[in-house]
Structure formats: structure tokens, C-alpha cells
Amino acid sequence: MNHPKNPLNTPFTQQAGIEYPIICGAMYPCSNPELVAAVSEAGGLGIVQPVSLVYVHGYDFLQGLRKIRSLTRKPYGVNILVEKSSKLYEKRMAHYVDIALEDGCRFFITALGNPRWVVEKVHAVGGIVYHDVTERKWALKALEQGIDGLICVNNRAGGHAGTLSPQQMIEDLKDLGVPLICAGGIGDGNGFVQALKLGYAGIQMGTRFIATYECLEKNNYKQAIVDAQENDIVLTERVTGIPLSVIRTPYVEAIGTKVSPFERWLLQNRWTKAWMRMWYAIRSGRRFKQITLEGGSSKDYWQAGKSVQGIRSIEHAGDIVKTFVEQAKNAYP
Secondary structure, X not given: OOEOOEOOOOHHHHHHOOXXXXXXXXXXXXXXXXXXXXXXXXXXXXXXXXXXXXXXXXOOHHHHXXXXXXXXXXXXXXXEEOOOOOHHXXXXXXXXXXXXXXXXXXXXXXXXXXOHHHHHHHHOOOOEEEXXXXXXXXXXXXHHOXXXXXXXXXXXXXXXXXXXXXXXXXXXXXXXXXXXXXXXXXXXXHHHXXXXXXOOOEEEEOHHHXXXXXXXXXXXXXXXXXXXXXXXXXXXXXXXXXXXXXXXXXXHHHHOOOOOHHXXXXXXXXXXXHHHHHHHHHHHHHHHHHHHHHOOOOOOXXXXXXXXXXXXXXXXXXXXXXXXXXXXXXXXX
16 A cells, blocks of 8 residues: 555555656657656656667667666666567567666566566566556466566556556456556646555556657657647557557548458467567558658657646656656645
8 A cells, every 4th residue: 555644655666666656658669768767867767668769769778778877877667578479579578688687677567478587587686577457357467477566557548558447447456466557648747646546556657758858759749749638549550450549630530540351360360460560560660760850740640648638738757757746745735
């Protein structure tokens, strides 16, 4: 349970060794070192997305971690996608875990598969592993593999959202005995306070931290987040093959949000689905590079969650953490 006299002192902050229960979620392609470091320096926890760090922002993985270390000495975390797609991919992810552990990282968030091998490596040096889940059956499977906490991805999240509300998720998972992190739909301090009062041990935000000066995304993407309302968020299958939360633009409306029947068959076939997801990821990376060169346009897929409803300005990441913390303190006299 959260500490009754200090709602910001939770089992999650104790495990992660941080001041405030606020995570800057790993985002492809938005997780640049400056953003990760800014959230950690402010007392939250910035999360490294390795593929973004290496293939979008152009760092050797260790070089990227050292860049973060040059900006903050406070803890950071690393996101590891544990889906089995190829031996080469699995070897690369294991290499990233080893490098991060050598650099001193002790907090990892896993997703999309069996986290057992990450848990074994991280626990061997006293680290902590949380796992992304969207419902109870996945939470139970993750707990069987020894994870320490759960990132509860709800139906208001950006990226690959869940299907349950924040309230439904905590009701379904609160008896499992591990810290729960509310992931999705939080764009302002009120949402942070509500999550803590529901019993969550912390929050994870992505969209809110895209609309910051430290994020290296184009200003028109950030402004699109600021301008959007909750009903502007739609789900599209045409980026990754799996429903993805994006801002509705004329381009999104023009090309539709569904994949073709043949693509859907390939995505559902156990022999081809991993290759299809890899193909979508490569295509998304190429699109991002083109956007970077051309400066962005209304034809971009702009990922965002329903938290856009509470985001009305581009701010410094550290100021966002500070504002949320002050609001939480004021809510608990």
C-alpha cells in the first residue's frame, strides 16, 4: 500500500529508488536521451527504448546510456520487448540487458512475451522487473515468471492500448500482491491524483512527455497533441498491424484504419505473424526517417492516447513532474 502520510512514497518508488511515482514510458520513436534524463533528474523514472535509442536517434547503445548519465546521475529504466521474433533479435535484446546492467541500471520493463530470462538476469544483481499487461490472465502468467510489478495498460493509453478502464484494471489486479502502475489516459495532475487514490503505486505517461521541450519530436506533432481532444484519438492497424492509438488526421481518414484481409491472415498465422510485425516495424522506421527529413506533415501517424484531453501546452518535462507532485501533495492534507 501507499504510505498514508506520504502518497508519493509507494512500493514502486521504494523498489525503483526514486522520489516520485511517475514513469516516462518507453516510446518509439520519441524516447531520446534528453527526455529520459529530464524525467529521471526531476525525481521520476525515464525509460530507455533501445530500438529508438539506436536506430532512430543514432546512438551506439552504451554511448546512449552514457549520454543519459552525462545529464543525470539518478536512476533510469530500460524497456525490453521479449517477443520471440528471431534469434538475432533475441540475442540483441539480451546484449542490451547486459550492457544496461553493467552501466548500473536496475529497473526494467518487459512486454510482449515471456519475461523469465530478463527476470533471471536482473534479479541476479538485485534489480527489479515490471511487465506490461492488459488483463488478468497476462498478469498471472507474468507473475509465474517472477516479475516484481505490473504496468497496467488501460483503454485510454497511447500506442497499443488495452481494453479495460483504469478502474476495471485495478479491481481485477489489486489482489495480486505486487505494485500496480496506471498506464494510459493521464495528461494532468488531476489524473495523477485520481490514480493514486484508486490505489495505484504510480503512473506511466507517454503522450504528456511528447509535448515537452526535451522531446526531439517535431513541433507540429507536439502541437497536434496540444490541440487534440479525446474524441480525436482513433485506433489504426496500418502502422504495426495491431490496433494503435493515433490522432485522427485527414491522412488517417483517407487511407482507413484497417489492414487488408490478406495482411490480417498473415498477422494471425503463427508462422508469419512475427515476420509481419517486423516488416511493419521496419516500414514505420523508414517513415519516421522521412518525416524527420521533411519536417512532418498532416500525413504523419501521430501516436497519442486519450490523455490529450488534459494537455494544453508544451512544457519542460521537469516542470510537469513538479506540477504533478505539488498537486498530489495538496490533495493529501
